[in-house]
Amino acid sequence: MKILVCISHVPDTTSKINFTDNDTKFDTSGVQFVINPNDEFGLTRAMWFKEKQGASVDVVTVGGKDTEPTIRKALAIGADTAIRVDTEALDGFQVAKELAKVAKDGEYDLVIAGRESIDYNGGMVPGMMAKMMNANFVNTCVSLDIDGDKATAVREIDGGKEKITTTFPLVIGGQKGLVEESDLKIPNMRGIMMARKKPLNVVEPVAADTHTKAEIFRKPAPKGDVKLVDADNLDKLIDLLHNEAKAI
Amino acid sequence: MSILVYTESENGKLKKTAFEVASYAKGIAELMNTSVTAVSINASDVEELGNYGVDKILKVDNDKLSKFNADAYAEVLTQAAKKEESKVVVLSQSANAKYLAPILSVNLDAGYASNAVKLPIIEDNFTVERTAFTNKAFNQTSISTDVKVIGLSNNAYGLKENESSATVEDFTVELSDDNFGIQVESVDKNTDKVSIADAEVVVSAGRGMKGPDNWDMIEELADVLGAATACSKPVSDMGWRPHSEHVGQTGKPVAANLYIAIGISGAIQHLAGISASKNKVVINNDPEAPFFKAADYGVVGDAFEVVPQLIEKLKEFKANNS
Numbered sequence: 001m002k003i004l005v006c007i008s009h010v011p012d013t014t015s016k017i018n019f020t021d022n023d024t025k026f027d028t029s030g031v032q033f034v035i036n037p038n039d040e041f042g043l044t045r046a047m048w049f050k051e052k053q054g055a056s057v058d059v060v061t062v063g064g065k066d067t068e069p070t071i072r073k074a075l076a077i078g079a080d081t082a083i084r085v086d087t088e089a090l091d092g093f094q095v096a097k098e099l100a101k102v103a104k105d106g107e108y109d110l111v112i113a114g115r116e117s118i119d120y121n122g123g124m125v126p127g128m129m130a131k132m133m134n135a136n137f138v139n140t141c142v143s144l145d146i147d148g149d150k151a152t153a154v155r156e157i158d159g160g161k162e163k164i165t166t167t168f169p170l171v172i173g174g175q176k177g178l179v180e181e182s183d184l185k186i187p188n189m190r191g192i193m194m195a196r197k198k199p200l201n202v203v204e205p206v207a208a209d210t211h212t213k214a215e216i217f218r219k220p221a222p223k224g225d226v227k228l229v230d231a232d233n234l235d236k237l238i239d240l241l242h243n244e245a246k247a248i
Numbered sequence: 249m250s251i252l253v254y255t256e257s258e259n260g261k262l263k264k265t266a267f268e269v270a271s272y273a274k275g276i277a278e279l280m281n282t283s284v285t286a287v288s289i290n291a292s293d294v295e296e297l298g299n300y301g302v303d304k305i306l307k308v309d310n311d312k313l314s315k316f317n318a319d320a321y322a323e324v325l326t327q328a329a330k331k332e333e334s335k336v337v338v339l340s341q342s343a344n345a346k347y348l349a350p351i352l353s354v355n356l357d358a359g360y361a362s363n364a365v366k367l368p369i370i371e372d373n374f375t376v377e378r379t380a381f382t383n384k385a386f387n388q389t390s391i392s393t394d395v396k397v398i399g400l401s402n403n404a405y406g407l408k409e410n411e412s413s414a415t416v417e418d419f420t421v422e423l424s425d426d427n428f429g430i431q432v433e434s435v436d437k438n439t440d441k442v443s444i445a446d447a448e449v450v451v452s453a454g455r456g457m458k459g460p461d462n463w464d465m466i467e468e469l470a471d472v473l474g475a476a477t478a479c480s481k482p483v484s485d486m487g488w489r490p491h492s493e494h495v496g497q498t499g500k501p502v503a504a505n506l507y508i509a510i511g512i513s514g515a516i517q518h519l520a521g522i523s524a525s526k527n528k529v530v531i532n533n534d535p536e537a538p539f540f541k542a543a544d545y546g547v548v549g550d551a552f553e554v555v556p557q558l559i560e561k562l563k564e565f566k567a568n569n570s
Contacts, residue, residue, distance in 0.1 A: 013497050013517045017384040037498045092350075093359065118497055120380050120387075123362050127318075127350025136429040137318065139347040142491065156492060157316075158343045159443025163433045176498055181485045211359030215375060215388040220523070226530070226540050231549030234561050237529070240545055242565070245527040247449070247506035248473065 001055040001146060004103050005043045006113035006125070007074055008036035008089075009067040013118060019217040026119070026217070035070055038114025042174035044183055045144060046112055047078045053146060056080055058106065062089045062098045068200065075195035076187030082198065087205035090213070092120075096128035097208035104133055108169065110151075115140050115173040120214070123173075130171035138164055142177025250285040250304065251277045252334035254325055256342060257291035264407075264446065265340040267300045271408040272400050273338045274301025275367045280336070287328045287419070289313050289321065298414030300407065306331075306419035312428070315435070316344050320427040322351035327421050329356055329395070337397045342445060349399050359391035362399040382497045382520040401524065402445060403503045444495065447476035449506040450525070452495060454480035456511020456532060456551055460488035465555045466510065472562045478502065480512045496521035511551045514539025531555065 011017070011031045018027040035043065049055040059074040060083040061067050071082040083106075085098045103111050111133075116123035130137030138144075142161070143154035153164045156177070172178075187195070229237040241248045253273035255266035266288070273284045283303040288294045290313055294305045306328050313320060325348070329337050337352065339345040341363060353360035365386070366377040373390040376398060380387040444450060451470040457463065463477075470477045477493060484494035495502050497517035507525035511532060512518060519542045522528070530543040533550050540546045547554055 017381045019385070093353075096350075118382055121363055121382060123346050124350040124353070124360050127347065128354050131351045131354035137351070138430065139318070140343055156343065157435070157437065158445040159441070160435065160437030161492070162435045164430055165433055166430045176494070177491050211391065211393045212361060213390045213392065214380075215390055217380070218386050219384070220386070223542065226543045226546040228546050228548065231547050231554050234547070234554070234558050237545060237547060237558070238561055238565050241506065241527070241529070245506070245544065247527045248562075248565070
């Protein structure tokens with residue numbers, strides 16, 4: 001089983017979000033970048049397939065040299081090889097096309113990506129990749145097992161779950177549930193040392209075109225002050241919710 | 249040239265989001281001076297879409313589509329978009345719509361803007377405002393392709409009644425085995441409980457509840473309000489509540505009309521995930537909790553005292569106002 005895990009290099013979840021260049025670019029100054037959390041759950045599940053079922057696990061990202069510490073971290077967690085497609089990630093379509101090329105060329109059976117990145121929240125890369133590769137696709141995947149040439153997955157739906165069986169090649173849009181938060185691995189010193197010796201292959205992009213462009217960003221307008229209601233006067237709260245907010 | 253809109257149904261009945269995406273499609277149709285065509289799959293009550301601006305309904309009845317299948321459903325919409333020569337396709341952001349939209353956009357060679365919150369600006373390179381950075385920011389995204397797919401965030405546009413007389417046309421689609429690479433073996437859905445995605449009201453609780461045994465009052469409050477229950481990340485990480493209830497940046501987004509947070513301090517990741525909700529209420533005994541800065545209404549008090557009282561008062565209110 002050859003597994004490819006797609007890694008997006010994103011600002012840490014606690015980052016303050018600001019923009020520069022007349023609000024056209026994300027301000028990276030002072031921001032810590034991490035493996036996209038949805039991707040990290042998938043990477044950790046891939047490590048399980050490596051340890052228990054002898055799978056090989058490669059990781060890939062699309063981005064400039066600045067993304068290398070993030071994929072090095074994936075190597076330190078245990079991936080075998082890292083691939084960096086050397087181009088700036090501009091939109092979901094372009095990234096999907098670059099990743100689909102890597103996945104096809106490498107003849108991977110299973111591709112695990114996150115259901116969305118926590119920066120642009122496009123939620124389109126895994127599905128687009130799957131269609132471009134002619135692979136099966138399971139989104140919002142919260143459980144994945146492999147038995148020979150069959151996969152069993154659980155997909156989260158609105159208000160429940162559904163159980164799915166399918167075959168390879170398969171693309172997963174993963175999220176928490178693939179593994180638990182407590183299963184996530186912090187790289188140890190040995191892992192970090194080994195990661196330095198593991199291959200990080202820089203490949204040329206196919207120069208895919210883009211379909212969309214992120215133009216101007218803006219932050220939500222500042223909110224008015226909270227209206228405090230005394231704990232002994234909950235009738236007032238109900239009155240506000242009914243007459244002012246019209247929410248009940 | 250019609251605007252195509254995918255109007256979702258469940259058990260043969262249109263979902264509320266179907267009327268919202270239809271309203272939004274009508275908004276775009278007015279900007280582009282064209283009509284609205286809806287596609288509905290295995291739904292019976294489709295005529296009602298005419299009240300929300302839909303001119304034509306392509307009604308698909310096909311046993312192969314009795315269970316949701318993203319690739320097959322995307323194929324239906326692809327064939328409908330080609331038949332109608334649609335330049336814009338609108339969908340909701342339900343779990344199913346998010347699943348099929350990327351497939352559809354590859355089929356149509358269309359640019360896809362997800363999480364849209366406003367009507368597009370047509371003359372400005374077809375620019376759509378969407379949320380990014382998990383609601384910590386908005387982004388104007390322009391779409392350069394001939395055909396465009398837009399995913400409308402739930403509750404972002406609202407329902408707009410717009411009477412037109414919709415014609416219903418049976419629509420037959422060609423599906424191949426290739427569209428069914430995924431088999432749905434079983435669906436486990438809590439049908440008597442509203443889902444977080446569909447809920448008007450969400451009652452959410454955090455570590456302040458001290459333990460999983462104290463959730464009865466949260467569920468009762470949710471019952472009284474016809475609300476979905478949700479929880480903070482630590483609560484789901486500790487296994488007090490299922491992951492499916494976790495809302496926030498790495499959990500589910502909430503765009504409810506009313507979000508009530510009980511014993512949740514308001515970590516930045518949590519606030520981001522729920523910020524699209526219109527009215528936020530916080531109940532917390534710590535007046536310094538960051539949630540008070542994000543909320544519209546707040547009660548400083550012990551949840552174990554406030555919530556039971558609130559349940560009683562809401563029951564009285566409901567009895568008097570029903």
